[in-house]
Amino acid sequence: MKTLYLECNMGAAGDMLTAALLELHPDPQGFVQRMNRLGLPGVVFSAQPAVKCGITGTQVSVTVAGEEEESHDVPLHAHSHEHAHEHTHETAQDEAHPGHEHGHEHTHDHAHEHDHAHGHDHTHGHGHGHHHHAGMGDIRHILSHLDIPQPVRQDAEAVYQLIAQAESHAHGRPVEEIHFHEVGTLDAVTDVVAVCWLLHDLAPEQVVASPVHVGCGQVRCAHGILPVPAPATAYILQGVPTYGGTVQGELCTPTGAALLKHFVQRFGPAPVMRVEKTGYGMGKKDFESANCVRAMWGQSGSEAGRETVLELCCNLDDMTGEALGFAQERLLEAGALDVFTQPIGMKKGRPGVLLTVLCREEDREGLVSQLFLHTTTLGVRERLCARYTLARSQERAETPWGPVGVKVSTGWGVTRKKPEYEDLARIARERGLPLEQVRSQLS
Numbered sequence: 320m321k322t323l324y325l326e327c328n329m330g331a332a333g334d335m336l337t338a339a340l341l342e343l344h345p346d347p348q349g350f351v352q353r354m355n356r357l358g359l360p361g362v363v364f365s366a367q368p369a370v371k372c373g374i375t376g377t378q379v380s381v382t383v384a385g386e387e388e389e390s391h392d393v394p395l396h397a398h399s400h401e402h403a404h405e406h407t408h409e410t411a412q413d414e415a416h417p418g419h420e421h422g423h424e425h426t427h428d429h430a431h432e433h434d435h436a437h438g439h440d441h442t443h444g445h446g447h448g449h450h451h452h453a454g455m456g457d458i459r460h461i462l463s464h465l466d467i468p469q470p471v472r473q474d475a476e477a478v479y480q481l482i483a484q485a486e487s488h489a490h491g492r493p494v495e496e497i498h499f500h501e502v503g504t505l506d507a508v509t510d511v512v513a514v515c516w517l518l519h520d521l522a523p524e525q526v527v528a529s530p531v532h533v534g535c536g537q538v539r540c541a542h543g544i545l546p547v548p549a550p551a552t553a554y555i556l557q558g559v560p561t562y563g564g565t566v567q568g569e570l571c572t573p574t575g576a577a578l579l580k581h582f583v584q585r586f587g588p589a590p591v592m593r594v595e596k597t598g599y600g601m602g603k604k605d606f607e608s609a610n611c612v613r614a615m616w617g618q619s620g621s622e623a624g625r626e627t628v629l630e631l632c633c634n635l636d637d638m639t640g641e642a643l644g645f646a647q648e649r650l651l652e653a654g655a656l657d658v659f660t661q662p663i664g665m666k667k668g669r670p671g672v673l674l675t676v677l678c679r680e681e682d683r684e685g686l687v688s689q690l691f692l693h694t695t696t697l698g699v700r701e702r703l704c705a706r707y708t709l710a711r712s713q714e715r716a717e718t719p720w721g722p723v724g725v726k727v728s729t730g731w732g733v734t735r736k737k738p739e740y741e742d743l744a745r746i747a748r749e750r751g752l753p754l755e756q757v758r759s760q761l762s
Contacts, residue, residue, distance in 0.1 A: 320710045322619035323523040324589050327531045329610050330570025331579055333510025335600040338377040339614035340517040341366055342598025347377075350520070354513055357465050359505050361385075364513070369601040372609035376599025379513075381506040455483050461508055467516060474515040474581065475508075481577040485551035507574055514578050524712075525619070527590055528583040530560035534570035552576045560586045560681060566606055587681040590626055592619035628656060628706045629678050631686060633696035634663065636671035643672065646693035653689045654682045677706075709733065718760045720746045725761070 325331070325339070341347045347366065354364040361384040369378035380387060458479045462472050486492075518526075533548040533556070547569045548556065555576040594617040602610040619626070635643070647658045656677040665671040674694065678686050683701070690699050709728035716725045716738065723746070724739035738761050747754045 320619050321522070321524045322590060322592050322617060323518075323521065323526045324592065324615040325526070325528040325579070325583070326589070326613040326615070327529050327571070327579070329566070329602070329606070329608060329612070330532050330534060330572075331575035331612055332570075332572045332602065333507065333514060333574040333578065334379045334381065335602050335612040336575060336578055336614075337510055337513040337517065337600065338366065338379040339598040339600030339612045340514060340521065341379065342377050342600070343521060343596050343614055343616045344517060350517065353516075354509065357467070357509075357512070359461075359465075359509060362505050362509055364509055371599075371601050371605070371611055374599055374609050374611065376601045376611055378601040378603065381509045383505050387506070455479065458508070461505075462512075465512065467512060468519060471512065471515045471519045474519070475511050478511050478515065478574075478577045478581050481555055481580055482551065482573050485554040485573060485577075488554050489550040510574060511578070514582075518582060521616070523616075524710075525584050526582050528579055528586050529589070530562060530586060531556065531576070531579065532564050532566070532570050533561050534566050534568045535563045536567035536569075538569040548576075549573065555580050566608065568604065568606070585679055585681055587679065589615070590619045592617045626706050626708065627680065628704050629680055629683055630702040630704055631676040631678060631683070631690060632700045632702070633674050633690060633694060633698065634665060634671055635674055635694060635696060636665050636669045637695050638672070643674070643694075646674070646690075649693050650676055650686060650689050653685055654678065655686055677704075707731075709735070716761055718746070718757065720750055720757070720760075723761065 323343075325336070341350060344350050351364060351366055355362075363380075363382045363385075365380045365382075366377050367380070369376055459476060462475055465472070467475075533552065536547050537544050538547055538549060539545075547563075547567075548561075548571055549569065551573040552569075552571055555573060556571070559576075559580065561571075592615070594615050596616045598614040598616070600612040600614065604610055638646075643660065647660075650658045656679070658674070658676050661673040661675070663671050663673045674690075674696075676686055676690065687699050690696060709730045712727045712729075714725040714727050714736070715722045717723075723742040726737045726739065728735045728737075738758060743754055743757050746752070746757050750757075
């Protein structure tokens with residue numbers, strides 16, 4: 320199975336994810352040219368080598384009208400000497416949205432301190448040209464006019480929807496009223512589109528990521544000094560394994576968080592995989608640790624060896640069959656790989672049931688909670704297991720009655736094909752045919 324593993328030991332931001340994936344791309348220069356042909360006004364997309372802690376990787380820059388964005392980390396207990404003050408600009412954008420005031424913080428060196436959310440330490444000066452406080456309607460409009468594949472457009476819009484929901488929660492406003500003070504500018508759109516397009520080109524069958532290092536301390540943005548992770552980032556990362564560590568600074572941005580949330584199927588340790596290529600996406604800040612996202616590309620699952628899963632088990636002797644069935648359904652909905660029962664004999668000769676849940680390690684806590692919620696058990700046992708699997712894919716097969724989905728399993732010298740039961744049953748019902756007659760058309 321083609322697997323992408325993202326190591327987020329120094330967080331994640333749009334530019335860092337872009338750079339890491341660009342190193343995996345078969346034609347990085349061609350991709351850079353593609354991005355610059357999109358026609359985003361004033362946008363120049365570039366990539367150049369960079370070194371962090373002796374490691375060589377790629378650093379991506381996005382300039383708008385010759386300027387780059389910058390984030391400002393604020394050390395805890397530090398006193399600023401920038402004498403920042405707030406005032407409102409009545410710009411053309413304000414005229415276009417009457418009733419909306421957009422306060423900007425300025426320092427005496429005229430450095431804008433917003434739009435930190437999508438990347439690490441982009442730098443820019445005083446210009447206003449691309450500080451277009453866009454809403455979701457504006458983002459959809461921009462994306463609809465880009466010459467990109469439709470799946471890329473859909474992924475980019477979904478990423479922005481995650482950010483909009485997070486900003487809505489943080490500010491207590493409906494999603495459609497949200498203006499992206501932190502991420503709505505053209506450079507952020509470029510980062511999001513680039514990551515979505517790179518992943519479309521690479522087409523991994525699964526995306527796995529490490530727990531996310533979010534950093535600690537404070538960051539200065541349009542709304543003032545905020546704790547790290549910023550409220551929008553913290554909201555997006557709900558349900559994702561994260562940690563703070565001792566590095567002071569914003570390591571994971573809302574855009575980085577949203578990209579991970581949208582594309583990553585599971586978070587945890589690197590799977591057993593045969594690595595074919597490694598990419599390093601460098602941030603612009605320097606820390607004691609190498610400031611980068613590492614992307615590893617290769618084969619996992621049956622092509623590489625084995626994977627590790629957990630067995631969660633409990634003994635039950637006081638539940639009805641219907642209640643057990645309901646519990647199994649909820650466990651599968653909560654992410655269990657499989658759920659099954661076995662009859663057992665319990666103390667005092669009572670018949671009982673052994674309920675077993677197969678799951679990945681990162682899903683353990685949620686499924687244990689579901690077991691206690693939906694069964695009568697007083698305790699759950701856990702066992703670590705090795706699992707060998709066949710790689711799985713989907714095909715379509717034609718029958719005299721229309722197309723049927725086919726599950727294909729390969730690996731270990733074996734290839735198996737099995738038609739989707741739901742498709743066979745639908746055709747049998749519609750045509751008034753025996754199920755086996757429909758199945759025989761595929762043999």
